[in-house]
Amino acid sequence: MNKGLKIATIGGGSSYTPELIEGFIKRYDELPVSEIWLVDIEEGQEKLNIVGNLAKRMIAKAGLPIDIHLTLDRAAALKDADFVTTQFRVGLLDARAKDERIPLKYGVLGQETNGPGGLFKGLRTIPVILDICKDMEELCPDAWLINFTNPAGMVTEAVLRYANIDKVVGLCNVPIGMEMAVAELLEVDHSRIRIDFAGLNHMVYGLDVYLDGVSVKDQVIKMVTALDDNSFVKNIHGFGWEPEFLKAINVILCPYHNYYYKSREMFEKVKQEAEAEGTRAEVVQKLEKELFELYKDPNLDIKPLQLEKRGGAYYSDAAVRLISSIYNDKRDIQPVNTRNNGAIASIPDESAVEISCVITKDGPKPIAVGDLPVPVRGLVQQIKSFERVAAEAAVTGDRNLAVLALTINPLVASDTLAKQIVDDMLEAHKKYLPQFFGNFITK
Amino acid sequence: MNKGLKIATIGGGSSYTPELIEGFIKRYDELPVSEIWLVDIEEGQEKLNIVGNLAKRMIAKAGLPIDIHLTLDRAAALKDADFVTTQFRVGLLDARAKDERIPLKYGVLGQETNGPGGLFKGLRTIPVILDICKDMEELCPDAWLINFTNPAGMVTEAVLRYANIDKVVGLCNVPIGMEMAVAELLEVDHSRIRIDFAGLNHMVYGLDVYLDGVSVKDQVIKMVTALDDNSFVKNIHGFGWEPEFLKAINVILCPYHNYYYKSREMFEKVKQEAEAEGTRAEVVQKLEKELFELYKDPNLDIKPLQLEKRGGAYYSDAAVRLISSIYNDKRDIQPVNTRNNGAIASIPDESAVEISCVITKDGPKPIAVGDLPVPVRGLVQQIKSFERVAAEAAVTGDRNLAVLALTINPLVASDTLAKQIVDDMLEAHKKYLPQFFGNFITK
Amino acid sequence: MNKGLKIATIGGGSSYTPELIEGFIKRYDELPVSEIWLVDIEEGQEKLNIVGNLAKRMIAKAGLPIDIHLTLDRAAALKDADFVTTQFRVGLLDARAKDERIPLKYGVLGQETNGPGGLFKGLRTIPVILDICKDMEELCPDAWLINFTNPAGMVTEAVLRYANIDKVVGLCNVPIGMEMAVAELLEVDHSRIRIDFAGLNHMVYGLDVYLDGVSVKDQVIKMVTALDDNSFVKNIHGFGWEPEFLKAINVILCPYHNYYYKSREMFEKVKQEAEAEGTRAEVVQKLEKELFELYKDPNLDIKPLQLEKRGGAYYSDAAVRLISSIYNDKRDIQPVNTRNNGAIASIPDESAVEISCVITKDGPKPIAVGDLPVPVRGLVQQIKSFERVAAEAAVTGDRNLAVLALTINPLVASDTLAKQIVDDMLEAHKKYLPQFFGNFITK
Amino acid sequence: MNKGLKIATIGGGSSYTPELIEGFIKRYDELPVSEIWLVDIEEGQEKLNIVGNLAKRMIAKAGLPIDIHLTLDRAAALKDADFVTTQFRVGLLDARAKDERIPLKYGVLGQETNGPGGLFKGLRTIPVILDICKDMEELCPDAWLINFTNPAGMVTEAVLRYANIDKVVGLCNVPIGMEMAVAELLEVDHSRIRIDFAGLNHMVYGLDVYLDGVSVKDQVIKMVTALDDNSFVKNIHGFGWEPEFLKAINVILCPYHNYYYKSREMFEKVKQEAEAEGTRAEVVQKLEKELFELYKDPNLDIKPLQLEKRGGAYYSDAAVRLISSIYNDKRDIQPVNTRNNGAIASIPDESAVEISCVITKDGPKPIAVGDLPVPVRGLVQQIKSFERVAAEAAVTGDRNLAVLALTINPLVASDTLAKQIVDDMLEAHKKYLPQFFGNFITK
Ligand SMILES: [Mn+2]
Ligand SMILES: [Mn+2]
Ligand SMILES: [Mn+2]
Ligand SMILES: [Mn+2]
Structure with missing residues (x-):
């Protein structure tokens, strides 16, 4: 093979990114990744920079020839990608x-996937995913979409029924x-x-x-x-x-x-x-804050242990x-x-x-x-x-x-x-x- | 045709029986019933007699050649029956x-068919129905079993899966x-x-x-x-x-x-x-009492209007x-x-x-x-x-x-x-x- | 009802038409047909006239207020029709x-429906039927298409899969x-x-x-x-x-x-x-010739018995x-x-x-x-x-x-x-x- | 592991056996077979001895600790077997x-699996296979039945529907x-x-x-x-x-x-x-004769190349x-x-x-x-x-x-x-x- 693999990660500014980077490092011998494009939206730029720089330090420490790109330009990231992973969260x-919180008022569990919370997460997420699929048809028709964004079942259903790509x-x-x-x-x-x-x-x-x-x-x-x-x-x-x-x-x-x-x-x-x-989201918000503080440390070049508490x-x-x-x-x-x-x-x-x-x-x-x-x-x-x-x-x-x-x-x-x-x-x-x-x- | 139809009604002492009798009277011209056997168990004998005598008066008033039999002998009733109808209630x-009442204690609806009430009604009823089916195999293999006993879906499922008769x-x-x-x-x-x-x-x-x-x-x-x-x-x-x-x-x-x-x-x-x-059963118990008082009236020879309240x-x-x-x-x-x-x-x-x-x-x-x-x-x-x-x-x-x-x-x-x-x-x-x-x- | 039914019969010049007319006459009391439009193509005009005139005589003899229309204008026939029947034969x-004949050369039965003959009859017929369906969408969207044209299974399959009408x-x-x-x-x-x-x-x-x-x-x-x-x-x-x-x-x-x-x-x-x-078609060709000779007789005003031989x-x-x-x-x-x-x-x-x-x-x-x-x-x-x-x-x-x-x-x-x-x-x-x-x- | 695997091969006297033995030799490092029981019926005893002795020589040459047993006692072979393979041919x-030959008289292909030949091979084979399955239930209930005997589809269907073993x-x-x-x-x-x-x-x-x-x-x-x-x-x-x-x-x-x-x-x-x-069976009969002549050679200790012609x-x-x-x-x-x-x-x-x-x-x-x-x-x-x-x-x-x-x-x-x-x-x-x-x- 003349060229390594290009990975595009939508929602690259997520606190999970170090986890993913560690995965690519661990399996580099069987998976010759040459570029990882971390994409995010404008509101996420700061987090993208923090986590992206940690990713770069992790790669550097591992001594691997993988380029980390940080970008707000989704099209550039998707262009000729081999795998597109999605971990974004519309509305954070x-x-x-x-x-x-809202369903609890009515005596109902929110449940972020198969309950009212999941419904609304799906309503927010599906149009964005379908939009990504449209881009992929054009920019990387042979790529696989690996979707982590919840509700993963509903999102996969939507892609299978309403998008023109099969590779999901x-x-x-x-x-x-x-x-x-x-x-x-x-x-x-x-x-x-x-x-x-x-x-x-x-x-x-x-x-x-x-x-x-x-x-x-x-x-x-x-x-x-x-x-x-x-x-x-x-x-x-x-x-x-x-x-x-x-x-x-x-x-x-x-x-x-x-x-x-x-x-x-x-x-x-x-x-x-x-x-x-507080609800799980509220707890996680605190955890995330702490995590991003850790991520900023220019000496940190591995996935911090505290990430595990995040789930x-x-x-x-x-x-x-x-x-x-x-x-x-x-x-x-x-x-x-x-x-x-x-x-x-x-x-x-x-x-x-x-x-x-x-x-x-x-x-x-x-x-x-x-x-x-x-x-x-x-x-x-x-x-x-x-x-x-x-x-x-x-x-x-x-x-x-x-x-x-x-x-x-x-x-x-x-x-x-x-x-x-x-x-x-x-x-x-x-x-x-x-x-x-x-x-x-x-x- | 040389001979009229024989109907066997299991749970014949039910307050519904006048309803059924009225039905047979109304359609006599297309359905030449000659015998209706009302069967019940010993505990139901008194009610069987009351409702059975009303049935006889109704037939007499209609001037039809239908014999009403009141019996505790299920086998005699089933013998050569053309249709077997079931309206019994195990445990009344x-x-x-x-x-x-019991499920309500736990914050759960009883629901007499598809809820806990229905489960227990089914557990009580299904063995009896399957026993009737065994009798039918022998005593009236060509008869149709017309089941009204609830939970009618679960009971029909049980007969289809666990009995040897098809005609249900x-x-x-x-x-x-x-x-x-x-x-x-x-x-x-x-x-x-x-x-x-x-x-x-x-x-x-x-x-x-x-x-x-x-x-x-x-x-x-x-x-x-x-x-x-x-x-x-x-x-x-x-x-x-x-x-x-x-x-x-x-x-x-x-x-x-x-x-x-x-x-x-x-x-x-x-x-x-x-x-x-009171629960629906408790209300109905009162209604039934009143109904049976009415049924006793030797001058009553039609289905009383009050039966309609019964549902x-x-x-x-x-x-x-x-x-x-x-x-x-x-x-x-x-x-x-x-x-x-x-x-x-x-x-x-x-x-x-x-x-x-x-x-x-x-x-x-x-x-x-x-x-x-x-x-x-x-x-x-x-x-x-x-x-x-x-x-x-x-x-x-x-x-x-x-x-x-x-x-x-x-x-x-x-x-x-x-x-x-x-x-x-x-x-x-x-x-x-x-x-x-x-x-x-x-x- | 203010208005009788309009029937459009595509392939109206067929020798079968008197059979159909007889059917409408027999059931007139339950089916108040007021117009029957017999449509054919130019090559069929002579037969259309012969059989159409017989149809008119049959209606007259029955004394029914049904108008028979003979036409080459399919759209006029379809316009506001209630039922469209098809009995045409592309290529006669x-x-x-x-x-x-052709399959026999290869040691194979032609079989006009589910064999090679049926394939080619289908290939000739389906585009025409789909074309009729397109017209119906516009001209008589509530009409039912009653298809007699063989191969009836293949034709119905084609309409269900490739046409926009459901009523077939x-x-x-x-x-x-x-x-x-x-x-x-x-x-x-x-x-x-x-x-x-x-x-x-x-x-x-x-x-x-x-x-x-x-x-x-x-x-x-x-x-x-x-x-x-x-x-x-x-x-x-x-x-x-x-x-x-x-x-x-x-x-x-x-x-x-x-x-x-x-x-x-x-x-x-x-x-x-x-x-x-001769093959069945060749035999039928002879029969048809004889039939149309009969149909021409201005004194004939019922379906002739000889039609039965036609199948x-x-x-x-x-x-x-x-x-x-x-x-x-x-x-x-x-x-x-x-x-x-x-x-x-x-x-x-x-x-x-x-x-x-x-x-x-x-x-x-x-x-x-x-x-x-x-x-x-x-x-x-x-x-x-x-x-x-x-x-x-x-x-x-x-x-x-x-x-x-x-x-x-x-x-x-x-x-x-x-x-x-x-x-x-x-x-x-x-x-x-x-x-x-x-x-x-x-x- | 304390003990090697026991293989029972029904129809062990088949000319294919050297092929199978070679397979076990080749994969010995991943499949520690310790006993292979070649079973046949009385009519096959001579062939069983010839091919069985070749099998023994092959194992000896390979220097593996696998015991070859030749027997007419099917029960002894099945007892505690881990895998039962079937390659017998009822009627040879x-x-x-x-x-x-017989179907050809009627202008029909015999076809040994999905034609008349296959039907009759199935009619001869299925009762024997079901009999083996009954023995297996008792003698080696955990064994897998690996069936090579044709018609393999019909035979597997029969075992799935009519036998009490799942492992086939x-x-x-x-x-x-x-x-x-x-x-x-x-x-x-x-x-x-x-x-x-x-x-x-x-x-x-x-x-x-x-x-x-x-x-x-x-x-x-x-x-x-x-x-x-x-x-x-x-x-x-x-x-x-x-x-x-x-x-x-x-x-x-x-x-x-x-x-x-x-x-x-x-x-x-x-x-x-x-x-x-001659038909394929007749050609194969000749081939088999030649093969068995070869197999008799006491110096032969590998699968002879000529076996490949056998199919x-x-x-x-x-x-x-x-x-x-x-x-x-x-x-x-x-x-x-x-x-x-x-x-x-x-x-x-x-x-x-x-x-x-x-x-x-x-x-x-x-x-x-x-x-x-x-x-x-x-x-x-x-x-x-x-x-x-x-x-x-x-x-x-x-x-x-x-x-x-x-x-x-x-x-x-x-x-x-x-x-x-x-x-x-x-x-x-x-x-x-x-x-x-x-x-x-x-x-
Ligand atoms: Mn999940
Ligand atoms: Mn009900
Ligand atoms: Mn037909
Ligand atoms: Mn095969």
Whole structure:
């Protein structure tokens, strides 16, 4: 190969960037990146500079021939890129804080992905992503879009249905976190664990789990039911599943299932935390401030440990592992958000699912699971309906569809509440939702 | 024909029986019934006698050659029957009162069909129905089982999956009530209205609605959104759907949808009513007492008007209309609960659905609707998952499955609540749930 | 109603027209037709006049207030029509003669619907039908297109996929003929017989058959296997199915199945007939000549008996019955070609199938049959693949697709033969296949 | 690991055995086999001894600690086996010769897998395989059954539907041969080529083909259409596909497609070869004789080169590669016959398909392909229907089903021919088809 790979990272000023840079450094021997373009918008310029300079110091320390570009010019970044990663946040953490606060007023969880918060994050994000896709058609038609921006399921659905590019993968660290948690539980190296994932983003189930290729699902479920906190992943602390429930459902649950199978308890917990220490966005805002102070230190040339508190564990690992498997046609198994293509029965072929795939240079190829287990079908369909109505609302700017999306969302389940929340949040996010106020992003 | 039809009605002592008798009288010219066997259990003997004697007086007044038999001997009633109708209630209204009261303690609606109340009604009813089916295999293998006993969807599912008889139809008055409500709204005779129904029992949607064969869905939705109380059917008073929601979902809703699309409001309403006037079962108990006092009157020889307050409007019409269409191979369209057979995409062929069917002598033939509209798929799948897990719990007596059924039920959505409610209700209904306490009904 | 119905019949100069006129006369009391517009092209003007004048005499004799219009102006005929029927034949019987003759040279049956003959009839017909559909969008957007023109399955598929009108039904007399044949076999009136039809045009199966609503399939199959000629319908004389085969396949076959389940015998028979008396088209050409001589007789004012030899029994009955059921929202069951909509598993929702439907004012609603019986799935899929590739060839003018369509057709099954036949027939029909020679019909 | 693997090979006296032994020797470092049990029946004892002794010499020369056991005691061989491979041939090559000769009399190709020959090979083989499965349930419930015996698709279907073991894989060398052929065509090492396979055994399609992970399908199809003999695989010489056909079908074909897309040409060729040099079975019989003469040579201690003429190239490679990937949980992609599980739309989940799978210790996991391309759906369904009816005929001994299986087979397509062939072949194979003559294998 004569030339290295060009990576464009939209939302490059994010506090996560050092994580990503570390990932590229670690896998440089298998992934010959020559340029990383960190793009951001004007409001993010200061953060972009801070984090970008840290990135440069990290690369320098690693002694690698990778050029870091900091830019506000998205087109320049996209031009001939090989991979485009997205980690931007329309409206920044302020918007997320509203996503969380407003629904609480109505006795409803905000939930940044599959709840009202997720709906509004999707409404803000999808037009921007579709705009990026249009640019990519022209500037880098062969590039892969690796989307980290939440709600990753809804965003991937929107790209599959409303954009003209096929090469898109949605990525989340929840599945890898579940494998890590099982490895920890069994006290084995995580490379020996494999889970058959199927479902949707933040609504993914482990249909089976293997140690060295041999199913250990029964053992894992037995061990988990005996634990105090058996929610598999630390990120969202559950309260322990009832053993009766876990044995009967007989699959590995993801932490986000707490919102649906423990909905009242989660509401109380989130509400108390919001009162005591602020919502998650508010907590993260403080953390970020501290992180950026650290990042400014001209002597810092590695990813600081404090970044881990921010969440997002394994993100860089998941991302760079995926990119490398595509680039190298590794054909290994990874859980990603991709076109269903018949893998899960009763989900349309063209819809996004989160599922174990073989990762090839031609993209992820989902492993067929057939019918989902009877008890999980309903919730998966419900969230898929929510994602589809929400994505349609995002592209049409139809307020009725936004009300419908929330009404059919299991966290709301009331048309009157849905309407009140939609009206309140439309007003709060007005600046970032031009399509609901008569204006559409066009090129 | 040399011989008239034999009808066996299980739960013949029900206060509804005069309704049914009136139906047979009205349609005698097309449905030559010669014997009606009203069967009940020992505890119901007194009521059976009261209502049975009224039935006899009604037939006498009509001057028809129909023999009414009152019996506790189910086998004698089933022997060579042409149609078996079921309207029994295991544990009577006392049990229903518990189904409603206990969940309220946990902040959860009882809901006698698709909620915790429905689960426990199903757990009590399904073993009895399957026992009746076993008898029918032997005593009247060619008879049709017309099931009115709720939860009619779950019961039909159980018969389709766990019994050896094919000839079963589940029946509900909700769809006919929806057609009546539309007729009233448009101020036309109800025979001119037809709705394309699809979904599940008490979770049925009108995909389109026609006046004289021409779609008037847009007009109906428009009119309904302008009403104060736009819930279509009076039985369960709603609060009016939000116009945004109704326009976006763009289907005709059934009154039970209030529990899922207006869940908080319904909970408050039911709770207040329970406090003010008692739960629905408690109200009905009073009504029934009064009804039976009326029924005792030896001069009464028609269905008393007061029965209408009891609910169940159109039941007899729906039931006898169905029986007549089967008997006469009428090939008219009626909404019933039957084997899906591919009519609704993503529901297994062998599952029960509530859907518009052509009614033939060979049974109901569902009209294909293909994919359900995107926004309604989730809830339908969720209730179907609930019904299937519940039916399996009923036949296995597996407490874990009962906990699972409630956890995935949208009215509960918490494994801890589910477990508490299950334990409380198992204890309360112990007498009628032998399968959960080590005893199975066997023959 | 203030105004009667307007019927537009494309190909009005056809010898079948008196059949259709008779149908309208017979059902005038339920179908108040006020105008019938018989349209034809210039080459057909003489025949149009002859048959049109007969039509006028027939109406006059019946004493009905129906105006017959004879015209070459298609737009005038379509303007505000309520029903458009199509019975035209691009290239007339000369073209059909070539469809039959040319394949025989290659040792292949022409078969005017699902064989090479059908492919080329489709290639000639589909562009014209799509052109009519474009006119209808504008001139009579609420009209129903009732298509009789063969290959009716392929043509309906093409309209469903490539036209902008939804209101299309394809019609064939084979299913009604099968019901008539069963009625004759059982010596009962045909109104007492009903068959559950499912499959494709000229590839339709009777999944069950009922006498007065009770299945008599076993009896019918038993009787048929005992007959000498057990092919159900006289039109295409079979040779009798082998009893082993018929018992095992356990469905009612249509006469066209002889081409696929008795392929060699049919080839020999057709070849011998072609040598002895000419191909079917050549025989029909003679018949038609005689018919038109009869039609000229100014004293003839009824449908002459000789028309029956021409084939097409029950066509008028099928057509006018269908139109009346749509107009009157009769909701009776009739077998037609319509959008599958999930009724037959494994056929796309949007593909055309021939299936028992409830006929409503809103069109035919197919009755769900779920999975086809295992042994018939393959052939149905094969013909559907053939129809779809052929329809795509017709709209694109892609010769490779025409070769593919014939190669996958079971009557050809050879790419080399397919290519030779395609080349030979493209040349022969050049005049009517402009799309394969660089010219597309456009408006 | 304390103990090596035990392999049981049913039909161990086959001339292919040295191929298999060579495979185990080559991969010994990743597959620690300690015992290979070659089992045969009494009639095969002499061949078993000859080939078994060669196997022993091969192992000795390789200096590996693998014990070769020769036995007629199947139970002893199966006891605690880790992998069971089947390569037996009920009735030996004499039966195959009849499978080929008898249909030719009727103008029909025998075709040893998906034609009349395949039907009868299946009828002879399936009861034996199901008997082996019953033994395995008891003697080695954790073992994998790796079936090479043809018709591999029908046999795998039968095991999936009628046996109680789940761990079965059907294997064929056609897909690997297609990859090899493409590698040769592109002049690259075969490890760089990957094909997305989907379909059925001997009816498999390459939906896409990759060089180093990048699709080269267009290039390959272009190159192939330019060749004289473009049938991809040498084993069955085709005549070159017509470029029009190949471009339009736009998939990679397998050599067996010649029977369906070039049916007349293949019939003529096979008939001429049969007349000139004998049928394939007769040619192979001679080859085998020569091979066994070679095998007897006590100095021979490697697989003789002449074995390659016998066909079956890559068999050992495919087999041992598969066993190693299961044993080592390699998760690489291999095409095998396995349970569909939703991977190919419109094929039942529980049916066998030949498809690219990820091979894990838990077995093959098929990669979802969704809908097959339109033009190939029909033939795949037709062969699947044939396989299913044939498998049912094999287990029931129902002659009507055998006639039905052949009638719906595209190579026969005539019920009369089907009946004649079935009767003739039932008589010829009477000894090996006890189930059709009133006797069933039972234990
Ligand atoms: Mn995530
Ligand atoms: Mn009801
Ligand atoms: Mn026809
Ligand atoms: Mn093979």
